[in-house]
Amino acid sequence: MYLYGASGHAKVIVDILKASGIEVDGMFDDDKSINELVSIPVFHNWNGESPIVVSIGNNETRRQIVQKLKCEFGTVIHPSAIVSPNATIGEGSVVMQGAIVQSDAAVGRHCILNTGASVDHECTIEDFVHISPQATLCGNVHIGEGAWIGAAAVVIPGVKIGKWAVIGAGSVVVDDIPDRVVAFGNPCRVRTDEEKNQKNYPNRIAIYGAGGLGREVAGGIQRINSAGRGNWEFVGFYDDNKEVGTPVSHYGKVMGGMDDLNSVNEPLAIAIAVGDPMTRKLILERITNENIYYPNLIAPSFRVLDPKTFIIGQGNIIQDSCSVTCNVTVGDFNVLNGSNVLGHDVELGNFNVLMPGVRLSGSVGVGECNLFGVDSVVLQRIKVGNNITLGAGSVLMTKPKNGNTYIGVPAKKFEY
């Protein structure tokens, strides 16, 4: 086994491997002044040696190194840890002395469950998470990618912690915590001091699409920041149809097109602010840069009647005054452009655009790439497939056929 990162954290992993009877053949570190750690040689050029564990405590640094190493990763579990046979631990993860992982817990890739950490039944931990010493996750807790849970923090049952969030040592988390914030205390509250929030994790964001929707999304990001629900550093717009340097209202400038976006070499969040559903999908397909990620941008006024049954993917934009009730699922890359209502059991797929005022009644199912015009309504239990356009003010009362346009009350197929 090899380790990448000759740090204090690596010393603990060496102990764990020794206790499991596994030899450490060597370590790698970019710092050329380190040649040895706990009597193990430290090399500076990695040539594919594996299996390897990235032994770096900082979640974002660990993610960046993992991205560069295309090889087999080891998984390290100390013999004193108790891991339920029904739990799963992803590759590259480390479970330290005395940690406990209960039944049906799912731990992602390259996570750290530090000394004495406790992960109870049915918890889900996404990749690159660090659960610090003695921290306790009660049952059914969900920890987003890259989040860091401080030492001895307690997270009560069913709470969701956002991606790349930082939870201070000793906190008691009683409510969901949004993505990319620092939160601490008992009860745990998000810190609103933007400057301090910005130092722990990637938080730069740009918008693809410098049109009207782009400006609306830029305004939405400002609102999220000022409400303390995020702390984004907005860096500008990308657009293939506008000159570099073109100002976009007072929000920022166009920084380039798709090629420039694909050359960005540090983590950057992107919001795709293009209103045509198929174009949204095509844009996503053209973004090939692994440094790009897609957060959900959710207006602080968004209301969820039953947060425990609300499921949401990535890359969604939810503007002001939207609400969902119970058992609602929102897939990926949808736009809810304001004052949208999704009733019970609605399942919204991917790349759908709901113009302002759209209402989806109970048990409506929606596939991919549909466009719902301003103030349109879909009646209960209707299944909407793919690539359908519903005209402004229309009321859809029967199942539409894929790829067609429907208008009127009741909405009828429109022949061009």
Ligand SMILES: CC(C)(COP(=O)(O)OP(=O)(O)OC[C@H]1O[C@@H](n2cnc3c(N)ncnc32)[C@H](O)[C@@H]1OP(=O)(O)O)[C@@H](O)C(=O)NCCC(=O)NCCS
């Ligand atoms: C939350 C945390 C990341 C904030 O770090 P920071 O940005 O350097 O914050 P500062 O130390 O500047 O503190 C800012 C303020 O928050 C308060 N604060 C910081 N962490 C706190 C915590 N865990 N609980 C309560 N208050 C806290 C400070 O007292 C300070 O208050 P003040 O402005 O009234 O003086 C950090 O304090 C923390 O808890 N880290 C987790 C450490 C850990 O568990 N490590 C495990 C390693 S294996």
